[in-house]
Structure formats: structure tokens, C-alpha cells
Amino acid sequence: SQKIEQNSEALNIQEGKTATLTCNYTNYSPAYLQWYRQDPGRGPVFLLLIRENEKEKRKERLKVTFDTTLKQSLFHITASQPADSATYLCALRANFGNEKLTFGTGTRLTIIP
Amino acid sequence: GAGVSQSPRYKVAKRGQDVALRCDPISGHVSLFWYQQALGQGPEFLTYFQNEAQLDKSGLPSDRFFAERPEGSVSTLKIQRTQQEDSAVYLCASSVTGTLVYGYTFGSGTRLTVV
Numbered sequence: 624s625q626k627i628e629q630n631s632e633a634l635n636i637q638e639g640k641t642a643t644l645t646c647n648y649t650n651y652s653p654a655y656l657q658w659y660r661q662d663p664g665r666g667p668v669f670l671l672l673i674r675e676n677e678k679e680k681r682k683e684r685l686k687v688t689f690d691t692t693l694k695q696s697l698f699h700i701t702a703s704q705p706a707d708s709a710t711y712l713c714a715l716r717a718n719f720g721n722e723k724l725t726f727g728t729g730t731r732l733t734i735i736p
Numbered sequence: 737g738a739g740v741s742q743s744p745r746y747k748v749a750k751r752g753q754d755v756a757l758r759c760d761p762i763s764g765h766v767s768l769f770w771y772q773q774a775l776g777q778g779p780e781f782l783t784y785f786q787n788e789a790q791l792d793k794s795g796l797p798s799d800r801f802f803a804e805r806p807e808g809s810v811s812t813l814k815i816q817r818t819q820q821e822d823s824a825v826y827l828c829a830s831s832v833t834g835t836l837v838y839g840y841t842f843g844s845g846t847r848l849t850v851v
Contacts, residue, residue, distance in 0.1 A: 666845055
């Protein structure tokens with residue numbers, strides 16, 4: 624069966640360090656993968672998209688990698704700040720022609736001052 | 737409007753009651769999605785519209801769930817004869833169709849509690 628796993632339910636990182644979150648998937652051949660941030664009581668907010676033919680994408684302090692051989696994406700936040708504390712979700716679009724995204728369960732990140 | 741608007745923000749329903757949840761997408765966004773999010777879980781797909789056409793309703797958990805978007809803008813998710821397992825946050829999202837380069841824009845959701 625198809626599955627998307629984010630390997631940590633919760634992650635605590637010291638302020639200033641790099642936070643690395645993992646998204647693994649099975650039985651998908653995704654067209655691309657997206658990362659979202661969700662704060663309590665709010666809907667997810669889109670951060671980054673990476674396509675199947677891209678290895679890495681950056682945006683300010685954020686970096687995403689995508690390894691279709693390992694079926695894994697890594698999401699990095701460098702120079703982390705307490706304001707980065709939130710739940711981070713990865714999402715896959717499996718097929719062209721259907722815009723449906725399938726989400727992972729999320730990783731709750733806490734940046735400790 | 738500037739964002740996706742959902743109402744009501746909170747809804748408490750007695751078991752067996754019917755509820756209707758509303759979503760106002762971003763003007764010009766052709767695609768509209770409904771997701772269900774249980775506590776501590778990621779959003780689960782329910783259904784998807786392109787304009788007024790419902791292209792995928794594979795995620796609707798039972799025939800008690802019904803969604804419509806009659807004029808291709810505002811959408812309503814209706815749940816008939818609510819059950820306790822329907823308690824969740826219902827999220828609506830919209831996007832520019834044909835590309836997801838900019839991702840979905842989500843509303844803040846409707847938290848439904850069935851008592």
C-alpha cells in the first residue's frame with residue numbers, strides 16, 4: 624500500500640543549529656513533493672516544492688532535497704530560530720492530471736532558545 | 737478576498753444532526769480541495785473540484801458526506817447524521833489549476849465536535 628512517513632513525531636533543536644526533517648514514501652512515483660508549515664489552530668502554509676528531476680531546492684534558510692532512488696526528501700532549516708517552531712508536513716502529488724496532494728503525518732519541531 | 741475563508745470556525749453538533757461547512761476560495765482559483773485532519777495527524781484528502789466539476793471524491797468516508805460547488809466559487813461540505821468519528825478539523829484549500837508550483841492555499845479550517 625502507499626505510505627508517506629515522517630520519521631519523527633517531535634524534534635527538539637537548539638536555537639542556531641540546523642534542523643533536519645525526513646519524509647519517506649513507499650509505492651509512489653511522485654511527480655513532485657511539497658513541504659508545508661502548520662501552526663496550532665491554522666491551516667498548513669506552503670513553503671517549497673521540488674520536482675522529481677531536481678535534487679535540491681533552496682529558499683532563504685530552507686533547503687529541500689529529493690532522492691527518488693531512496694524515496695526520501697530531507698527538509699533543512701539552517702540557523703534555526705524559536706519562531707521556526709511548528710509542525711512541518713510533506714505532501715506528494717502522485718499523478719499528473721489529478722491535483723490531489725497526499726500528506727504525511729507531520730513532524731512537530733521545537734526550537735529551544 | 738486575500739485568503740481562503742472558512743465558516744464557521746467552530747461547530748458543535750449533536751450526534752445525528754446534519755452540518756454544513758462553507759469555504760470561500762481565493763478569487764480566480766479554479767481548483768478547490770477539502771481535507772479532514774484528525775488531532776495529531778496530517779490532512780486526509782476528501783474531495784476536489786475544478787470549477788463546478790467534482791473530479792475526485794474518492795476520499796469521502798461514507799455517503800453521509802457530500803460536497804458541492806454549484807457556481808465554481810463557494811463550496812459547501814455537508815455531513816448528514818453526524819457521528820462521533822466525524823469530529824475533526826475540516827480544511828479547505830484552493831490553487832491555481834494546472835500547476836501546483838505555488839502549492840495550495842489553505843483556510844484556517846472548521847473544527848467540528850460531535851457530542
